[in-house]
Amino acid sequence: MNLNRLFKIVICFFLGVFLHADFVDPHGSIVIVKTEGGQGSGFIVQEDGFNYVMTNAHVIGGTLGLEIITLNGNPIEITRMDLAKNTDIVRFLIEKMPEGGAALTHEDGEIRINEVVKVYGNSQGRNVVTEIIGKVQGVGPKEIEVSAEFVQGNSGSPILNKAGRVIGIATYVTREDSRSNWVIAGTRFAQVRRFGLRLNDVEWHTVDRSILIQQYNLLNDIQKYSWDIVDLLPYWVNYFSDDDLRIQTFDRNRRNMEKRRGALNKISAYRAKDQEESYSNMVWPNAIHKFCDLYLIATSGHWEEEMKGVNQQSNKYRVHLRNEEIRQKELTEHANKLTSVPINILEQTEWVSGYLKENAEFTLNNFKILNNLIQGIMEGPRWGSKLRPESLRNRVRRVDTIENVNL
Secondary structure, eight states: OOHHHOOOOOOOHHHHHHHHTTTTOOOOTEEEEEEETTTEEEEEEEETTTEEEEEOOHHHTOOOOOOEEETTTTTTTEEEEEEEEESSEEEEEEOOOOOTTOOOOOSSOOOTOOOOOEEOGGGGGOOOEEEEEEEEOOOOOOEEEEEEEOOOOTTTEEEEOTTTEEEEEEEEEEEEOGGGGGGGGGGGSSSOOOEOOOTTTTEEEEOOOHHHHHHHHHHHHHHHHHHHHHHHHHHHHHHSSGGGGTTOOOOOOOHHHHHHHHHHHHHHHHHHSSOTTOOOOHHHHHHHHHHHHHHHHHHHGGGGGGGTOOTSSSHHHHHHHHHHHHHHHHHHHHHHHHHHHHHHHHHHHHOOOOHHHHHHHHHHHHHHHHHHHHHHHHHHHGGGGGGGHHHHHHHHTTTOOOOEEEE
């Protein structure tokens, strides 16, 4: 046999032995989490003398249906739900340990960079648990970074060290655009990075699941509402941003006519769209519907052909001017409510989980940006004329150009 080939075989053998040595088989500890919205992963763990199923809070989401099963297909009966106050973790008290079930334990010792880890979970939500091997790449007080390439469906998966103890929960991936940050170009930091949450110093509190569902749906509605405003705001700008679109001038050029026609088509299309499937509470799309209606009313007057060429000193013109001012005032007042109402809700709600709290803070920041944009449009028409849908989305979504994905 060729010596080089023999050498490679020996190296591969010992590498395999090294990677698998001392790892405890977690077969009885890994669970599949199923909800109405999708699937994720979880695991059985022992804490404070009790057995729990642990996973990410975002895995169970805002749906009523929840099923937790072992790899043998045995359902797990759960009772109390505890949420972590400042992080994206949830645990359920197990009423009766399933047949063949086994509880994992935390790693209380030091986590070292480059130590080998394994991640077990329901990769891509395919109802099969996979094993993903990697190494610890970064350690922090609340999170760890690993090279194990976990994907969607792995949220809630345990990250195990060679002793079979849990050092973290696979939670999210992030990727930064190197075009906006030349310093990271060509480094691993320009690639996808994977993070898990550590289980040390977690502060738990018991929460009724109905409250979690209520808050989760509320936050989803407000986030959807913010993106609908982002999509429509540039078309509202057409009314406020160009002197040629205001009542001072009725001799419009063809370009302005086409611009307004496109804006009205977009707004009318949203007004006619059925939003019941997107929102759990119709108060949010109804608020935008009302603004669209006010917009259509406010902008209709200065496009009437009968006003073209009317003497600006005539009584007819003055009446038209007063009506325009009334309509614009009502439109402006409602525009201010579009952002002030969700801002108040986001600030005053006591969010029951760290996951909801973090996302609420991010959404609140978006609404403050939107509020400033709307105020700028109302107070300085010319300022808004350069606003474009894509530039607005980029400005509101993520100013640091980092894309985070919960798995």
